[in-house]
Amino acid sequence: MIRLAIQKSGRLSDDSIKLIRECGISFLSASSKLKTEATNFPLEILFLRDDDIPGYVADGVADIGIVGQNVLVEEGLQQLSVKNLGFSKCRLSLAVSKGAEYGDITSLEGKSIATSYPNLLQEYLTSKGVQADIHTISGSVEIAPSIGLADAVCDIVSSGSTLISNGLREVETVFKSEAVLIANQNLDAEKNKLLKQLLFRMEAVQRAQKSKYVVLNAPNDSIPAIKNLLPGIKSPTVIPLAEEGWSSLHSVVNEDDFWEIIQKLKEAGAEGILVVPIEKMIG
Ligand SMILES: Nc1ncnc2c1ncn2[C@@H]1O[C@H](COP(=O)(O)OP(=O)(O)OP(=O)(O)O)[C@@H](O)[C@H]1O
Numbered sequence: 094m095i096r097l098a099i100q101k102s103g104r105l106s107d108d109s110i111k112l113i114r115e116c117g118i119s120f121l122s123a124s125s126k127l128k129t130e131a132t133n134f135p136l137e138i139l140f141l142r143d144d145d146i147p148g149y150v151a152d153g154v155a156d157i158g159i160v161g162q163n164v165l166v167e168e169g170l171q172q173l174s175v176k177n178l179g180f181s182k183c184r185l186s187l188a189v190s191k192g193a194e195y196g197d198i199t200s201l202e203g204k205s206i207a208t209s210y211p212n213l214l215q216e217y218l219t220s221k222g223v224q225a226d227i228h229t230i231s232g233s234v235e236i237a238p239s240i241g242l243a244d245a246v247c248d249i250v251s252s253g254s255t256l257i258s259n260g261l262r263e264v265e266t267v268f269k270s271e272a273v274l275i276a277n278q279n280l281d282a283e284k285n286k287l288l289k290q291l292l293f294r295m296e297a298v299q300r301a302q303k304s305k306y307v308v309l310n311a312p313n314d315s316i317p318a319i320k321n322l323l324p325g326i327k328s329p330t331v332i333p334l335a336e337e338g339w340s341s342l343h344s345v346v347n348e349d350d351f352w353e354i355i356q357k358l359k360e361a362g363a364e365g366i367l368v369v370p371i372e373k374m375i376g
């Protein structure tokens with residue numbers, strides 16, 4: 094049995110649960126239950142405050158966990174990181190009051206800055222040669238300038254709407270973050286095997302999310318041009334249609350190149366293009 098720690102309730106919770114389920118792992122989750130066992134994989138899930146997850150994994154209370162890089166690096170435990178998961182993307186930024194004068198980072202020399210991330214902030218200020226007075230608070234950081242607690246804040250930003258609602262202006266990016274899978278560094282052979290199985294499934298899920306299955310019809314003389322546009326996993330599948338001189342081509346395209354490829358396919362003579370999501374993709 095391998096023990097996984099995820100956030101109980103917050104910005105990491107839904108996507109962490111979704112990823113585990115997409116790996117084909119089933120479990121019951123009730124909001125009041127802080128520990129559950131999967132029904133079809135030797136996995137126990139602990140639901141915790143995100144700040145506690147790196148420490149629990151480092152100590153071996155949990156074997157693996159899902160946490161934001163911001164929390165992991167703040168706690169000095171980046172060596173536990175195993176895999177970037179691509180969700181809960183955000184940044185740790187410095188912000189000042191909307192009307193405050195700000196030229197560059199040296200404007201914060203001697204000022205007070207409220208944050209929940211004193212280590213990341215100190216490291217950034219040191220790298221810029223700036224000295225400031227760091228006030229560590231555990232939440233509602235964005236309120237600090239308006240109540241006279243600090244001149245600036247250093248907090249998590251995603252859309253930026255929390256900063257705007259609190260009359261603040263983002264001025265520097267201190268750290269970029271996303272969710273990561275972390276693991277204890279002394280897992281026994283059995284747990285290591287389970288971790289490898291989980292990683293294999295996560296990679297299949299991630300690969301599938303980045304790809305689309307494309308089915309199209311084309312006249313046979315367009316096939317060479319279309320083949321060049323659709324490299325697929327090996328090469329596209331070509332199936333003759335009932336209509337003489339026409340074929341159906343099946344392939345996989347990368348999400349990033351998707352619209353550009355679809356445009357070129359049409360220009361090359363493709364018709365009736367179907368684009369289908371892929372659930373799992375094993376290399
Ligand atoms: N607005 C956001 N958009 C995307 N990701 C975010 C956002 N805010 C935070 N995150 C990421 O999600 C993590 C958890 O954020 P959340 O706000 O739920 O934490 P919290 O309030 O400290 O939760 P907990 O109660 O578990 O301590 C953060 O450490 C960060 O990595």
Ligand SMILES: O=P(O)(O)OC[C@H]1O[C@H](OP(=O)(O)OP(=O)(O)O)[C@H](O)[C@@H]1O
Binds near residue numbers: 232252
């Ligand atoms: O740039 P935005 O999209 O507005 O997101 C940023 C906000 O999101 C997080 O808080 P959250 O809403 O998770 O609440 P919390 O303070 O209770 O953690 C973070 O602490 C910011 O306050």
Ligand SMILES: [Mg+2]
Binds near residue numbers: 142143144
């Ligand atoms: Mg927290």
